[in-house]
Amino acid sequence: QSALTQPPSASGSPGQSVTISCTGTSSDVGGYNYVSWYQQHPGKAPKLMIYEVSKRPSGVPDRFSGSKSGNTASLTVSGLQAEDEADYYCSSYAGSNTPYVFGTGTKVTVL
Amino acid sequence: EVQLVESGGGLVQPGGSLRLSCAASGFTFSSYWMHWVRQAPGKGLVWVSRINSDGSSTSYADSVKGRFTISRDNAKNTLYLQMNSLRAEDTAVYYCATNSGSYWEYWGQGTLVTVSS
Numbered sequence: 001q002s003a004l005t006q007p008p009s010a011s012g013s014p015g016q017s018v019t020i021s022c023t024g025t026s027s028d029v030g031g032y033n034y035v036s037w038y039q040q041h042p043g044k045a046p047k048l049m050i051y052e053v054s055k056r057p058s059g060v061p062d063r064f065s066g067s068k069s070g071n072t073a074s075l076t077v078s079g080l081q082a083e084d085e086a087d088y089y090c091s092s093y094a095g096s097n098t099p100y101v102f103g104t105g106t107k108v109t110v111l
Numbered sequence: 112e113v114q115l116v117e118s119g120g121g122l123v124q125p126g127g128s129l130r131l132s133c134a135a136s137g138f139t140f141s142s143y144w145m146h147w148v149r150q151a152p153g154k155g156l157v158w159v160s161r162i163n164s165d166g167s168s169t170s171y172a173d174s175v176k177g178r179f180t181i182s183r184d185n186a187k188n189t190l191y192l193q194m195n196s197l198r199a200e201d202t203a204v205y206y207c208a209t210n211s212g213s214y215w216e217y218w219g220q221g222t223l224v225t226v227s228s
Binding site for chain 1: 146148154155156157158161170172173206210212213214215216218219220221
């Protein structure tokens with residue numbers, strides 16, 4: 001099972017929006033509504049930001065939103081803030097053999 | 112408060128062995144499937160292994176199959192990863208984590224394993 005494809009980097013000024021894509025196949029992203037997104041600051045564990053494509057856990061600001069079309073999922077961060085600067089990873093369920101696959105990661109920089 | 116605390120990482124020579132532990136608290140450990148996920152330095156997250164709630168079923172990534180063994184002790188609320196025949200490419204931070212089936216909910220802080228001579 002190959003990693004899901006994300007752009008290596010994305011950036012925006014404070015207050016702007018940034019969208020990160022996560023491209024897989026019909027065996028993972030396209031086959032299940034089990035795409036989730038994680039924020040990871042340096043030296044820290046990943047933190048859940050979006051689950052089941054577009055649901056937000058309690059405590060995550062509504063500036064974070066998710067969507068999916070076909071084999072590509074997306075995370076949008078609106079109203080960028082300095083604390084949003086981090087690495088972001090997508091993840092998808094991928095079936096019974098290798099059940100979970102992660103994205104290659106995107107470094108978001110707030111200019 | 113949910114806590115997952117990994118331990119057991121360190122420096123090991125190629126071909127060596129190491130056992131990681133993950134102590135869980137703040138939730139009903141025996142009800143959760145548990146996983147190990149690793150992250151090589153400067154790289155992305157990779158799923159390694161999972162075990163069902165009572166320990167009767169396990170799965171592994173192809174890269175570790177036959178070398179790593181996942182297990183758990185529900186009486187001690189502890190998850191384990193026995194790693195044998197270690198290779199340089201196994202160097203990574205190893206996280207224990209829960210997954211409800213659709214997302215990674217709880218993560219430990221990770222433990223670093225370095226395989227080098």
